[in-house]
Each structure stands twice: as structure tokens, then as C-alpha cells.
Amino acid sequence: MAFLRKLSIRSQLIILAACTIIVILIVIFHSYSMMSGMVTRNHEAYVEQTVSEIRKNVTSNKDVINRLMQNISYNGEVQRFLVEGNDLLKYEQFKDLSELLTNQKELKEGILDIVISGANGAWIDLNGGNQYVASLQQEVPPKVNAYYVGMQKFGSLYGSGEGLIFATPIYYKEQGDMFNRLVGTLFFIMNPKALAGEQEYASKQYSSHIYLLDKDQKVITSNSEEPVGSLLQDIPEGEQSDPNAMIEWNNKKYVMQTVSVPDIDGSILSMAPKDELLADLLDIRKLELTILGICLLVLVIPFTFIVNNILRPLKRLIFFMTTVKRGDLLKFKKRISLQGYMEISIMATELNSMLDEIDHLTQRLLETNAELYGIELEKKKSELAFLRSQINPHFLYNTLEAITGIAVVEGQSKIKTMTRSLSNIFRYSIKGGDVVPLREEVRMIESYVQIQQIRFADRFSVHYDISEEALAFAIPKMILQPLVENAIYHGFEPTLKAGELWIKGSIDGQGKLFLTVEDNGTGMELSRLEELRNRMSASSSAMPEAEDGGSIGLVNVNNRIKLMFGPEYGVSMDSVLGGGTQIRLTIAERRESDA
Known part of the structure; x- marks a missing residue:
């Protein structure tokens, strides 16, 4: 602080302006840091919520599919159809089974087709899907229910190019030689979007990409432009095991999170572009810095004007005080007039008042010196007059003492009294200091009065x-x-x-x-x-x-x-x-x- 006090006002104002700019920049960057943290947390919350909803919907839909497939697999008519050898009876059962499958299909939205493919070559479907799935019976593990086989193209059969295939092996449940023997396979062909639910996950919020992938890394659904059934390529291998991995994909850096979905042996993949995640905040920060720069350029003019308005009167005041300090009497008579801010006007007024008071005191000092000189001169004149009027008091005193002695010898009492009194007066005048107690002055007055009473005959x-x-x-x-x-x-x-x-x-x-x-x-x-x-x-x-x-x-x-x-x-x-x-x-x- 002592260092700052020694600086000029201009330097202190510049330091103040620089500190203000630094504080503003700190506030801007701190706000950016807080907002970026908020955006990151909101993004993480969004991803977690979306992933949780997708996973919950997949599990829920998988449970519905599982129950429907169990109902069909253990249905008696389905069991008999798969072991029936009479073609005529099969034909009669076909009508009832078609109605059963249709009813089951209507219980779950998004089921494109239900196919029952028997081990003996018998089959039944609702929309012609058997030709696509019959060859997949060998890929279905035994003793599983609603097993996800994979995603397959079905052309224009269902109006959409891709479909999800779930399969359940059918075992004969009636007692006998066929008990617990594999008699066929039940297939559900589903719309991929139905598995994740009817919610809209195509939001572009925070520029994050969320993919529901199957076991073959094919896209089941996403909020990006990647088509359903496409294979995500060139994702670095081994990185997906890290729940918050930083990867580089398509010449961009992404923050990737992976959550497994055991129901389909797949995963949910979220990828947020690192640069785009805070792109809006970066634009806002650039805009704020640009506005700050423009404002500073605009403020330079009034700042310079204010600094000059403060310093110019001060410089005039300092110059005037320096001139007065030199002791020039002609300059000392002058007064300063400053037009400016209130403080400098008050300083100029007070300085002028002080100079007026000094001038007045100087005049009084000169008058007092002149008066003292006159008093001293008068004192000298009084002393000179006193010396002129005196004769040798010792000679007079000795003479009066001689006259007193003669008056005593001759018996002249009045002469003795007068000369004795006059002698006392002379003794009083030539002895002692200039200041005496009043009683001594009174004794001298008594001697003087005695002389005058003799002279005036006691009048x-x-x-x-x-x-x-x-x-x-x-x-x-x-x-x-x-x-x-x-x-x-x-x-x-x-x-x-x-x-x-x-x-x-x-x-x-x-x-x-x-x-x-x-x-x-x-x-x-x-x-x-x-x-x-x-x-x-x-x-x-x-x-x-x-x-x-x-x-x-x-x-x-x-x-x-x-x-x-x-x-x-x-x-x-x-x-x-x-x-x-x-x-x-x-x-x-x-x-x-x-x-």
C-alpha cells in the first residue's frame, strides 16, 4: 500500500482500471467454469436417465415377449400340431393356430410376425417370415426362452428393412415316448424400435449420440442419423470396457460410456463429442470477451476525459502553489480560479481563503511591528526627557540634609519638616527598582503632602x-x-x-x-x-x-x-x-x- 501511495494519480487510476478488467475476466472465466460444470452434470444426468429408460424398456419388453413365447410354446394345440403326422388334421389345426398366433401378436405392439417351425418340417407363420428364420433353428441354444438370435433384413415383407428375431425351442410336454423332445422352434420377429419403447430418443440434446446395440454391434435404435441395422465401424477395440472412455472416432474426440444389456446380450453406447459438448458455452465466452473488448475501447474515451478532468486542475493548482512558494510578492497577491469537480473547487476556494488570511495576518504583523517600534521610540523619548529634566539627585539629597541640620540648630521646625520630607522624596526616587509596593509609594505621598500642607497653610x-x-x-x-x-x-x-x-x-x-x-x-x-x-x-x-x-x-x-x-x-x-x-x-x- 505504501508503494501505491507514492504513485501518481494517473498511474493509480490505470492500475484501478486494470484491476477492474482482471476482476471482470475472472468473473467471466469463473462463470464459464461453473456453467461448463453444470452442462457436464446435466449431460451426465441426461445420459443416465436415457440409458436407464432404454434399459428398463428393453427389460420390460423382453419380459412380455418371454411370457408370450411361453404361452405359445406350451399351448396344447401347438404341441399336437408339431407332432401330428396326418396332413388333414394339420390343416384343420392350422386355422385354430393362426387365430391363436394372431391373438398373441395383438397383445404386444411391435411384433411383426410369429413363426412356428417344426422339427419334422411343419411350420406356420402369420406374414410369411418362415422362409427367413427356418434356417436359424440350429443357432438357438437348448433350454432357453426368448433367446435373441440377431437382426436380419426382411426386404419389403414387413414394410421395414430390419427386424429383431427372438427364438424359443419347443419341447413336447405330454407323457410318452416324445416327452421333453425338441419338436420345433418358436420365432418372434419384432420392430427394432419397439424393443426400446415408444419414447422418442432421437433428441439431439447436448450433441450426444446414444446407441442401443445388439451382440453384433448393430444399431437397434439411436438418436443419431445412423440407420437401424448398421454396424458401428472403426470404434477402437478394447475401449468400450471403460465406462467413461475417451476415444477418437471419425477424427473427433468423444467421451464414451457403455452400459451392458444382458437381455439381448447387447449394450447401450453413449458418445458425446468433447468439443461440441461445450460449443455453445465457448461461443458465449467468445461473445462476452468480444463485448468486453468493445466496451473497453468505448470506455477509453470517457476514461481519458475523466483522468484529464482530474489531473489538469491539479497540475494548475500545483503550479500555482509552486509559484507562491517562491516568495514573489506580486504572485502572492494573485488568486487561483479552478472550474472543475467539486473537490478541486473547494480546494481552490480554501487555498484562496488561506492566502487571504495570510495576507491579513501579514498586514497585522506589519502594523504590530510598527506599533511596537513607535512604543519603543516613545520609551526612548521619555527616557531622554527624564534625563534632561534631572539634576544630580545625590547632590540635592546631600544639600537638603545639610539644610535640615541647620534648621534643627536654628529651631526652624517648618523648614526642618519640609526639608526632611523633600529628602525622603529624593531618597525614594533614587533608590530601589522601578516597581515598588504601594505602601512605599504612599509613604512618599505622605512626605509630599506634608510639604504642600505647609505651603498652603493647612487649607x-x-x-x-x-x-x-x-x-x-x-x-x-x-x-x-x-x-x-x-x-x-x-x-x-x-x-x-x-x-x-x-x-x-x-x-x-x-x-x-x-x-x-x-x-x-x-x-x-x-x-x-x-x-x-x-x-x-x-x-x-x-x-x-x-x-x-x-x-x-x-x-x-x-x-x-x-x-x-x-x-x-x-x-x-x-x-x-x-x-x-x-x-x-x-x-x-x-x-x-x-x-
Whole structure:
């Protein structure tokens, strides 16, 4: 099977056609074999049945002849006629005997003549047969009944040329000197066909020849054209002893069967021509093979058409796939259209769909690469801007520590608090990684708020509502400070009334962190709110400029979150003019242990 799978479709179809032809030929020859066996068996059954009927009829007719001859032989008038010496009395007996013989003749159809021939020269017959059989008395064995003497020509005496002769010696039965002495012979002359019965055995069925032969091999009856009384000549001697002998006769081969018929010391011979026995089947087989050959020639045209119909679209498909495989972008944009059978049309459609999908995925890949390149470029710009805006943090930190020491010596508590808080902010910014627990970010926010509360003379208060689970959440460093700064400078600075600032943190069931910075300051107009929302939702391909005001912090925070966690995370805000502003951060789960 592996070998067949490697062959081309054309070769496989040719092999399939060859196998089909072989199977048809096997069926034809097998059918011929079965039919020849059936014909042979039917022939054998026909021969056996015919031979059995002929033999049965011969035996039956021989028994009838035997009884009739016994009746005549032991008749008293016949006995007296054969020993009577007075011619006058013989004449008177002749009339009665003629009537007796006539009555006996009518009891069996086919009896041509009955002849009584006496040893003393007296005789009597019905149709003049004595002249032919009188000389045969010496050939009749003693003490036999209905002995078959043979077949003899009688000219036109009985209307047929041949007759069968049966004889019975007549012995005197009366007590006396003549007791048990041979006094004459009784002859029956019969029509040959009557011996085998009245059935028609001349059928030419199966071309078999069946002959009923006497002891001299003369034909008594047959279903062939051999005349009655003819002698079968040139049959190989010694072959007839074989019940199923194969002989050659008249330049033909025959299957010969021989069955003996003891009643006439003859035989029944059946001869079937070997070639003619299956001649009709041979003609049928030749006709079937001829029809098969014609059908194959006729089927070559549609077979060739179907093969080409299958292979031509496949070749086009293979050529197209080879062209696409070479990587030619212009060829890659083309699509194949195949008009043919359903399977190849589906393959072409699916291939075109696959190429469309590849083209679409390639376009998406290019767009994704461009987007990643833009993100990387933005990151580099952010790093550059950050470096530009920095001064040496270690120098500032050391300077602030010196100012704190002087403030303690001079007793300036506010200066000490501000410088200490600012020092904490700088320490937080220059130490540690880029991702920190929320609690560290909150400590830095507390330092930042202390500075702003001193600056604004406690015009606002701060409330913290952050769960312990949220405090352990890992967040990007300096992500919360811009939001608190925005609330103080844009919510509380423009007004003189006291304000409140709420910083809340919680984690939902999906592990997301929600941070809220809410104030009750001045708020903003709807147009300004929509402008900020649009700037945060737009793709940030460039860093916002400094003149963008306080929005630069919000936009930067939003961009950082989206770059780190994905587009579904970031900053959202709501504001009501005169009612305050709420800024909400959504960050994906990232525990301290993952930082």
C-alpha cells in the first residue's frame, strides 16, 4: 500500500482500471467454469436417465415377449400340431393356430410376425417370415426362452428393412415316448424400435449420440442419423470396457460410456463429442470477451476525459502553489480560479481563503511591528526627557540634609519638616527598582503632602482608605504622585476655601488594583474634561510639551500604565465644575514578590 501511495494519480487510476478488467475476466472465466460444470452434470444426468429408460424398456419388453413365447410354446394345440403326422388334421389345426398366433401378436405392439417351425418340417407363420428364420433353428441354444438370435433384413415383407428375431425351442410336454423332445422352434420377429419403447430418443440434446446395440454391434435404435441395422465401424477395440472412455472416432474426440444389456446380450453406447459438448458455452465466452473488448475501447474515451478532468486542475493548482512558494510578492497577491469537480473547487476556494488570511495576518504583523517600534521610540523619548529634566539627585539629597541640620540648630521646625520630607522624596526616587509596593509609594505621598500642607497653610486635609491587600500590590514607581499633585494645584490652589483630598485603594475579585484620587476642589469645565480624555485615549506617538500644563503628568501616567499592562488599563477621570475631580487608576495584578 505504501508503494501505491507514492504513485501518481494517473498511474493509480490505470492500475484501478486494470484491476477492474482482471476482476471482470475472472468473473467471466469463473462463470464459464461453473456453467461448463453444470452442462457436464446435466449431460451426465441426461445420459443416465436415457440409458436407464432404454434399459428398463428393453427389460420390460423382453419380459412380455418371454411370457408370450411361453404361452405359445406350451399351448396344447401347438404341441399336437408339431407332432401330428396326418396332413388333414394339420390343416384343420392350422386355422385354430393362426387365430391363436394372431391373438398373441395383438397383445404386444411391435411384433411383426410369429413363426412356428417344426422339427419334422411343419411350420406356420402369420406374414410369411418362415422362409427367413427356418434356417436359424440350429443357432438357438437348448433350454432357453426368448433367446435373441440377431437382426436380419426382411426386404419389403414387413414394410421395414430390419427386424429383431427372438427364438424359443419347443419341447413336447405330454407323457410318452416324445416327452421333453425338441419338436420345433418358436420365432418372434419384432420392430427394432419397439424393443426400446415408444419414447422418442432421437433428441439431439447436448450433441450426444446414444446407441442401443445388439451382440453384433448393430444399431437397434439411436438418436443419431445412423440407420437401424448398421454396424458401428472403426470404434477402437478394447475401449468400450471403460465406462467413461475417451476415444477418437471419425477424427473427433468423444467421451464414451457403455452400459451392458444382458437381455439381448447387447449394450447401450453413449458418445458425446468433447468439443461440441461445450460449443455453445465457448461461443458465449467468445461473445462476452468480444463485448468486453468493445466496451473497453468505448470506455477509453470517457476514461481519458475523466483522468484529464482530474489531473489538469491539479497540475494548475500545483503550479500555482509552486509559484507562491517562491516568495514573489506580486504572485502572492494573485488568486487561483479552478472550474472543475467539486473537490478541486473547494480546494481552490480554501487555498484562496488561506492566502487571504495570510495576507491579513501579514498586514497585522506589519502594523504590530510598527506599533511596537513607535512604543519603543516613545520609551526612548521619555527616557531622554527624564534625563534632561534631572539634576544630580545625590547632590540635592546631600544639600537638603545639610539644610535640615541647620534648621534643627536654628529651631526652624517648618523648614526642618519640609526639608526632611523633600529628602525622603529624593531618597525614594533614587533608590530601589522601578516597581515598588504601594505602601512605599504612599509613604512618599505622605512626605509630599506634608510639604504642600505647609505651603498652603493647612487649607486642605488628606484621608487615606487603602486596604492591607492593596498596600502589598506592586506598582510602577512615582505613578501616584502626579495625580496628587494635579489635585492640589488644579483643585485647591485656585480657591481659598478649605478642601479635602481622598486617596483610596482596593483590589477586585479578578486581582486588579483600583486607585482613586478624589478632591472637592474647583473641578473643570466639560470641554476641558473631554480634551483631557481625548489626549489620554489617543496613541501617544510624541511626548506632550511643557506648555500642556498639568495634563502632562496625567498623560505620562496613563501612557506608562498602558505600556506596562496593556490598553485595557490606565487612567480615567470625571470632574464637575465647582464639585471636584476624581481620577481613577486601574492596574493589573503584580504582587511584590513578582516585582
